[in-house]
Amino acid sequence: ALIARHDHPTVLWGRDAAAVAAIEGGGENPRYLPGIVLPGALRATTSLHEALADAELVLVVVPSHAFAETLRALAPLRPPQAGVAWATKGFEPGSGRFLHEVAAEMLGDEVPLAVVTGPSFAKEVAEGLPTALTVHSDDAAFCRQVADALHGPAFRAYTGNDMRGAELGGAMKNVLAVATGVADGMGLGLNARAGLITRGLNEMLRLNIALGGRPETLMGLAGLGDLVLTCTGDLSRNRRLGLALGRGATIADAVREIGQVVESLQTADEVMRLANAHGIELPIAEGVRDVLHGTVTPAEGLARLMARERKAEYPQSLFG
Numbered sequence: 001a002l003i004a005r006h007d008h009p010t011v012l013w014g015r016d017a018a019a020v021a022a023i024e025g026g027g028e029n030p031r032y033l034p035g036i037v038l039p040g041a042l043r044a045t046t047s048l049h050e051a052l053a054d055a056e057l058v059l060v061v062v063p064s065h066a067f068a069e070t071l072r073a074l075a076p077l078r079p080p081q082a083g084v085a086w087a088t089k090g091f092e093p094g095s096g097r098f099l100h101e102v103a104a105e106m107l108g109d110e111v112p113l114a115v116v117t118g119p120s121f122a123k124e125v126a127e128g129l130p131t132a133l134t135v136h137s138d139d140a141a142f143c144r145q146v147a148d149a150l151h152g153p154a155f156r157a158y159t160g161n162d163m164r165g166a167e168l169g170g171a172m173k174n175v176l177a178v179a180t181g182v183a184d185g186m187g188l189g190l191n192a193r194a195g196l197i198t199r200g201l202n203e204m205l206r207l208n209i210a211l212g213g214r215p216e217t218l219m220g221l222a223g224l225g226d227l228v229l230t231c232t233g234d235l236s237r238n239r240r241l242g243l244a245l246g247r248g249a250t251i252a253d254a255v256r257e258i259g260q261v262v263e264s265l266q267t268a269d270e271v272m273r274l275a276n277a278h279g280i281e282l283p284i285a286e287g288v289r290d291v292l293h294g295t296v297t298p299a300e301g302l303a304r305l306m307a308r309e310r311k312a313e314y315p316q317s318l319f320g
């Protein structure tokens with residue numbers, strides 16, 4: 001909708017024929033964006049072939065568990081001029097690979113790739129509310145092309161060239177949003193929430209540095225920005241999962257109630273796999289992983305965090 005509003009002919013591909021028909025015929029996505037009038041210039045189709053014909057830019061927005069299969073499907077249909085960007089947040093489930101690694105393998109090294117990430121609830125973007133996010137790519141020209149398509153009167157698109165850091169921020173904030181949701185659901189107060197956000201940012205920074213990423217990416221829209229949004233905004237599915245668990249709901253009931261993708265369910269395992277591989281301690285992410293697996297209750301997770309040894313806030317500088 002955002003790109004179509006900027007006068008770019010835009011075709012949305014979806015697999016659900018009823019949803020596609022509602023968008024194409026009625027200008028509305030009743031399940032995901034009820035009541036929001038979509039721009040007339042936005043077309044919709046169930047044919048990936050039709051969606052990709054003559055495309056100058058492909059933006060993938062499926063959940064992380066469908067990322068690889070979607071890229072496999074689009075690879076032979078992609079026009080040679082079209083670079084591929086994605087707003088998906090997470091890792092490849094099972095392998096823990098970064099999505100830019102999956103994309104490079106599926107599409108080849110020659111295809112321009114970009115990550116679109118930052119604090120942006122879809123509903124608010126669709127409503128035209130002011131939003132800022134960031135586009136990261138190794139290909140400066142493609143990065144500008146993607147940012148130009150998104151940038152407009154109600155939307156600021158910044159640019160950068162740290163795909164790894166940008167992807168790590170978008171993935172980890174979902175896990176940390178569960179932690180603040182749990183704390184809020186348990187009624188632990190505003191101090192606890194701020195403490196979790198800040199120590200959560202510290203976890204992001206430490207893992208990112210161990211992976212060779214740049215700290216400033218995580219201090220920007222892709223890290224801190226999205227962390228604050230998702231940890232405090234009740235539109236977040238990951239925060240809502242935590243809230244429900246903190247109030248005593250089961251995971252199955254909470255996920256059913258939310259009815260949309262909750263990326264932390266996949267991502268918590270993959271974050272801990274990465275952390276363990278690099279010998280990095282992430283107590284908050286680890287607590288979320290264990291609560292999501294049902295091996296620790298929210299109360300036990302809290303007790304575990306509070307019983308940790310006292311230490312320096314920054315044992316060593318994160319900024320060199």
Ligand SMILES: NC(=O)C1=CN([C@@H]2O[C@H](COP(=O)(O)OP(=O)(O)OC[C@H]3O[C@@H](n4cnc5c(N)ncnc54)[C@H](O)[C@@H]3O)[C@@H](O)[C@H]2O)C=CC1
Nearest residue numbers: 015061062063064066087088089120121122123260261263
């Ligand atoms: N909703 C939001 O505010 C934002 C979401 N994201 C990210 O975007 C990704 C998608 O999230 P949402 O659209 O919010 O999830 P959602 O649960 O609202 O919608 C997922 C959509 O993907 C489709 N889908 C699922 N599996 C598919 C497959 N195998 N092939 C084709 N389509 C498939 C579903 O039918 C549905 O239309 C996630 O990684 C999320 O973290 C990023 C920024 C903001």
Ligand SMILES: O=C(CO)COP(=O)(O)O
Nearest residue numbers: 118119120121236237238
């Ligand atoms: O990524 C998002 C906002 O930037 C959406 O967060 P949730 O997936 O938790 O709803």
